[in-house]
Amino acid sequence: MNVKPRARDLGLPFNGETGPYNAITDIKGLKVGFTTLTDQSRNIRTGVTAILPRGDASEPKPVWAGQYALNGNGEMTGTHWINDAGYFAGPICITNTHSVGMAHHGATRWMIETYEDYFCKEHASAMPVVAETYDGVLNDINSQHVTSEHAIAALNSATSGPVAEGAVGGGNGMICYEFKGGTGTASRRIEIGGETYTVAALVQANHGIRPWLNILGKPVGKMMPEDRILEQETGSIIVILATDAPLSALSLRQVAKRAAIGIGRGGSPWGNNSGDIFLALSVANEQRMPQMETALTTRTELNMGLLDPFYLAAVECVEESVVNAIVAGEDTPSFKPEGLVCKGIDTTRLSALFC
Incomplete structure (x- = not known):
């Protein structure tokens, strides 16, 4: 597990009360697993991230959901049904763009084997959610190194507790604001009607160019302009938000939309690609x-009239998750073009900006 200091450990003054792990696993029963593939001699830097919303379920059970696409040059399978029915009933996998099919195949096999009794007795179809971002700058994406077995391994490794960040799982080959990016997570606790609820996020951050980057209002990208490796925005971001609050599918779609604001706080206007x-x-x-x-x-x-705290929590979780993904990054050589290095952010310099 990555033991580098997280954003709060560096003294970055994020708002809000976090859960005990400040991670998506602060949602009771939710588990996260990874398969991380790294072989620099073969230009391999990729993987699979797995999320089990109901990690201990012995049969598939509905997970109420809402989905939103801010810019659609990417993939998230299963969303047609989510938009129609307001739920899904399987795991989530996040990988690279050219590995969606293999991750889907593996997640489907995992569902059939894990819920064997259900699939044997019922006329059931498995529709896991599989999402992606492009890691072709740091990984030989066209060689399709991810297999269905890697997705199954990620799902089988899923646990509760602290979540690794940065170059793990599907985040292994990702770049964020031209710093090394990848997997990040955060959580918030809020109180509504005398009840305490948790809202949490996990992101696969692969977006932005350096001049756009702002962290908690400071123009960090302009203050750290060295070692740029991109000419324009070519990446993406996947956001998974989770809560233990009883929200309707419509309310969850409204919460999903607020991920855009959390990302926007970091400075990205999003690119066409x-x-x-x-x-x-x-x-x-x-x-x-x-x-x-x-x-x-x-x-x-x-009550939908009480959703404002959930919106704020979602924004804050996503904002902090992206920064956690960045501060976990370490220097990584490029694959295409060769000869460059995607730098991990200088956390000492970053921390000094907030002293």
Whole structure:
């Protein structure tokens, strides 16, 4: 696990109260796993990130969800059904652009084997969520090093507790504001109606060019202009937001939209070539699949008029997750073009800006 200091450890004054891990695993029952593939001699720097919203479930169960795409030059499978039904019932995998099919194949196989009884007895279809960003600057993406077994391994490794950041899983080959980017996470705790809820994010940050970068209002990109490696925005960002609050699918879509504001706080206006795709989910209201439920089902839903704190929490989680992904980065040689180095941000200089 990456042991570098996180953004808060560097003294960056983020707002809000975090959960115990300041991570998406602060959502009870949610687990995260990784398969990280690195072989510099073969130009391999990629992987798979896996999220199990209901990590201990013995059968597939609906996870209430809402999805939003700010810019669509990317992929997130399963979203047609999410937009129609307001739920999905499988894992989430995040990988590179040319490995969506293999990750989907692996996640499907994992579902069939993990929920064997359900798939044997029911006429069931597996529709995992698989998303991607492009790692072709640091990884030989066209060689398609990720296999279905790598996705299965990531899913089988999923655990609760602290979450590794930076060059892990699908974030291994990613670049953010021309610094080494990748996987980042953060959480917030909020109180509504006398109840405490958690909102958390995990991002695969692969977006932005250096002059755009702002961190907590400071023009960090302009203050650290050295060692640029890109001429224009060519990357993307995937955001997974999770909560334990009983939100409807419509409310979750509204929460997902706020990921855009969290990213925008970092300075990115998004580029034409970027895929900025967001998913918000709730693990509340646990039920069985519709075909296994009674004719009349009931769910608790939080009053939509009380969502403002969730919007703020989502914005703050995403903003901090992106910075956590950046500060975890380490110097990494490029693949295409060869001969460059994608620098990890100088955390000593960054910390000094906030002293």
